[in-house]
Amino acid sequence: MTQKADSTILPTGARSRPTTSSEKVRAALTELGFSAFAIFLALVISALLMVILGYNVALAYQSMFRGAFGSLHGFSQTLLRATPLLFTGFAVAIAFRAGLFNIGAEGQLYWGALACALVALTVEGMPKPIAIGLPLLAAGLAGFLWGAIPGILKAKTGAHEVITSIMLNSIAIFATTHITSRYFKAPGAVDQTERIVAAAVMPQIIPGTGLTAGILLGIAVAALVAWFFGHTALGYDFQAVGRNADAAEYGGVSSKRIQVLAMGFGGIMAGVAGGIVVLSLLNRFVANFSPGYGFTGIAVAVLGRGNPWGVVLAALLFGALDSGGMSMQLFARIPSDLTIVVQGLVIILVAAPAALRAMVRWRKPKVEPVDVA
Amino acid sequence: MRAVELLDITKRFGTLTANKAVNLAVESGEVHCLLGENGAGKTTLMKILFGLYQADSGSIRVNERPVTIRRPDDAIGLGIGMVHQHFMLVPRLTVTENVIAGSEVSRHGFLDMNTAVEDIAKLAERYRLRVAPRARVEDISVGQQQRVEILKALYRKADFLILDEPTAVLTPQETDDLFEIIRRLKNDGKTVVFITHKLRETMAISDRVTVLRDGAVVDTLNTAETSPAELARRMVGRDVLLRVERPPSEVGAPLLEVRDLSVASRYGTAVESISFSVRAGEILGIAGVEGNGQLELEEAIVGLRRLSSGTMTVRAKELGTGPDARREVGMAHIPSDRLRRGVVPDFSVAWNLILGSQWRSPFSRRGAFSRKQINEYAERVVAQYGIRCGSIDAPVRSLSGGNQQKLVVARELSRKPDVVIACQPTRGVDVGAIEYIHNQLLAMRASGKAILLISAELDEVRALSDRILVMYEGKIVAERSCDAAESELGLLMAGHQAEAG
Numbered sequence: 001m002t003q004k005a006d007s008t009i010l011p012t013g014a015r016s017r018p019t020t021s022s023e024k025v026r027a028a029l030t031e032l033g034f035s036a037f038a039i040f041l042a043l044v045i046s047a048l049l050m051v052i053l054g055y056n057v058a059l060a061y062q063s064m065f066r067g068a069f070g071s072l073h074g075f076s077q078t079l080l081r082a083t084p085l086l087f088t089g090f091a092v093a094i095a096f097r098a099g100l101f102n103i104g105a106e107g108q109l110y111w112g113a114l115a116c117a118l119v120a121l122t123v124e125g126m127p128k129p130i131a132i133g134l135p136l137l138a139a140g141l142a143g144f145l146w147g148a149i150p151g152i153l154k155a156k157t158g159a160h161e162v163i164t165s166i167m168l169n170s171i172a173i174f175a176t177t178h179i180t181s182r183y184f185k186a187p188g189a190v191d192q193t194e195r196i197v198a199a200a201v202m203p204q205i206i207p208g209t210g211l212t213a214g215i216l217l218g219i220a221v222a223a224l225v226a227w228f229f230g231h232t233a234l235g236y237d238f239q240a241v242g243r244n245a246d247a248a249e250y251g252g253v254s255s256k257r258i259q260v261l262a263m264g265f266g267g268i269m270a271g272v273a274g275g276i277v278v279l280s281l282l283n284r285f286v287a288n289f290s291p292g293y294g295f296t297g298i299a300v301a302v303l304g305r306g307n308p309w310g311v312v313l314a315a316l317l318f319g320a321l322d323s324g325g326m327s328m329q330l331f332a333r334i335p336s337d338l339t340i341v342v343q344g345l346v347i348i349l350v351a352a353p354a355a356l357r358a359m360v361r362w363r364k365p366k367v368e369p370v371d372v373a
Numbered sequence: 374m375r376a377v378e379l380l381d382i383t384k385r386f387g388t389l390t391a392n393k394a395v396n397l398a399v400e401s402g403e404v405h406c407l408l409g410e411n412g413a414g415k416t417t418l419m420k421i422l423f424g425l426y427q428a429d430s431g432s433i434r435v436n437e438r439p440v441t442i443r444r445p446d447d448a449i450g451l452g453i454g455m456v457h458q459h460f461m462l463v464p465r466l467t468v469t470e471n472v473i474a475g476s477e478v479s480r481h482g483f484l485d486m487n488t489a490v491e492d493i494a495k496l497a498e499r500y501r502l503r504v505a506p507r508a509r510v511e512d513i514s515v516g517q518q519q520r521v522e523i524l525k526a527l528y529r530k531a532d533f534l535i536l537d538e539p540t541a542v543l544t545p546q547e548t549d550d551l552f553e554i555i556r557r558l559k560n561d562g563k564t565v566v567f568i569t570h571k572l573r574e575t576m577a578i579s580d581r582v583t584v585l586r587d588g589a590v591v592d593t594l595n596t597a598e599t600s601p602a603e604l605a606r607r608m609v610g611r612d613v614l615l616r617v618e619r620p621p622s623e624v625g626a627p628l629l630e631v632r633d634l635s636v637a638s639r640y641g642t643a644v645e646s647i648s649f650s651v652r653a654g655e656i657l658g659i660a661g662v663e664g665n666g667q668l669e670l671e672e673a674i675v676g677l678r679r680l681s682s683g684t685m686t687v688r689a690k691e692l693g694t695g696p697d698a699r700r701e702v703g704m705a706h707i708p709s710d711r712l713r714r715g716v717v718p719d720f721s722v723a724w725n726l727i728l729g730s731q732w733r734s735p736f737s738r739r740g741a742f743s744r745k746q747i748n749e750y751a752e753r754v755v756a757q758y759g760i761r762c763g764s765i766d767a768p769v770r771s772l773s774g775g776n777q778q779k780l781v782v783a784r785e786l787s788r789k790p791d792v793v794i795a796c797q798p799t800r801g802v803d804v805g806a807i808e809y810i811h812n813q814l815l816a817m818r819a820s821g822k823a824i825l826l827i828s829a830e831l832d833e834v835r836a837l838s839d840r841i842l843v844m845y846e847g848k849i850v851a852e853r854s855c856d857a858a859e860s861e862l863g864l865l866m867a868g869h870q871a872e873a874g
Contacts, residue, residue: 230742231741231742231744232737232740232741232742233731233732233736233737233740233741233742234740236724236731236742237731239717239720240717240720240728240731243717243718243719243720244713244716244717244718244719246713246714247713247714247715247716247717247728248717249677249696249714250675250677250696250706250708250714250715250728250729251696251728251729251731252695252696252697252700252729252732254695
């Protein structure tokens, strides 16, 4: 799984290339093509399921598409739902590039959200950029610290990051709940903090839709990540460790340091995801608020093949499936479980590129060795 | 009679054509060498014959009858056996158990081990394949393991044996033994295909030789009527100097000094209190059969492995820890395991050329890459060292082994080092590139650099080194001058100190 991260920054495929940029574009398109084919296949299989279960497929997909893209409101919903997934997708994808599997995005997200909310309670009277910037900084820092723990454990003891980061998720969820209910609980039945100050609330970019500037931040971060992996020595070191740790060591890179940093950087992304949910959606920290953003982030990173822009597209798709699923449920009376089935199918098909490639090849006639009789 | 005929075999892997309409006829009872550079398609062709690959087109005839070979089972059924470059043995099992695995003899449904042992002892005796049938494979030498592989094929009644680069892992003496075994097989009427890229072996053992280049057959020749120079020319496609010129050079002060270096390994001591110094303008060769502590010595010197004791100095200055500290003082390192240490195969040519310098100016400023500087540098090095790649953005995995090695050599030597640690610098590299790399190392020597050459290729050590140290079981067992006899060095490498003395 750790080798899954593919990229278009690095050329793939063994062939000489006459013009690099066109080759790169072609490679990217092939990757995109496979992802698109996987999505298509998932929709076909889901359609079959719906037919078997007696639902109206045409109506279902029609309302799904309308819900996701058919109106300004629908599209805003898609973007809104895509925003946290974009960041958690990066949380996983960045670690992927260094050969690490960050399953801990969920826990990092909780700490980021809590830190963000606590700082956002105190920024009364500050100018808007600072009132938003400081809490997000706190979110990133909290995510970094929590994310770095599995990295440190791996570097020091060799403990596998998958195990430790999963375990740390539970710790993070229970610890943030406990801290909230014990020290910062607002009056009422729910374990949640007070409302953050107005200055810290993320501005809406399309009024009335709930869509905030978070998505713009996400796009900017995608550009930053692409630059980081293509144009910096540290990004080079990350990928060297991910692709061939022995050669990286030969090149003077300390894999242990990179392991800590890569998990930490992933943590920043997850922490910021939590912060953005707090500043845009909840406007406070609520215990157990996440519907699994961190876990869906794994699927987003896999679907995006670890490529920054691939992650953006994948997050959009999951946002669309989410908002489309809502309207599918509403208008075609299809249970939301089926949306999850579609998502699951996409992940399975994308995560198994070899199987998919075999299916594509399978349709071509095979050349058999000819016998000379 | 023709034992095997391959007709118009073509095999593609993606965009790469490994075999282009290859025709090969092997006469019954001959030793036939398949000679070619790495990546010429020798192994692919034989794997098609053995049923491990399917040809895209073409046909196969065995004993002058058309056949279809879809699996190794089919090939074995036709009396074809193959000894792979990497042995396929179970270390924990005995020789006999390994040989019979898959074709066990049974009596009343029970394994009849005694009969099996007897059969194998008889077979071994007949072909002088000296090996104890009841020994565990993990306890016997690499040369003996190879005999087990040959026994496996013979036990399955193979008349046609394919040996894939069988001498790569052997000492000179073991190679002589292997040649003796091959002669016995031939006298007994067996047919042998011997895959190699070594001219000397081709001349020594084969009746006929087929030269492959870029996946196509160049020619099939009678060995008696050809010469190493002619074979090299056909293999590479141009004239090749088989023996590099090593003019006298001016030897200066010691640049690299190693004192009482010891390195621990998981199993004990890998390197035991080794001392030597390499002077400016000198190539010091370390000969030895692989696995005698060379890798540990190499890694300790270049900072990739911790020393248990000892000191190392460059220009009389103590070295810090890690590979970076070495680069600072002008040490370059051509690693013995290219794919593991030397390159990141998924990275582009340009990115691999800056491995180790990725934080240095002019390639990066405060950690941000200058794409222009990197690309200009890469273009220049690629042109200067003649690295054949589609472009500097092509992934290194798409380059041939020889060009990957050229890239590593180019990267390390263009750092303008004072001390070069060159380890197995021509492993898996074709004749043309070997000549090139050897000349590069000699050029470094001529310009007053100190070069430490660690190589299991005795020919290479003898051709390049001014002095030769022989390493055996982690120790330096002898120092000889460059004109030491091959047989003497061979014995020393095998640990025969007394006989050699």
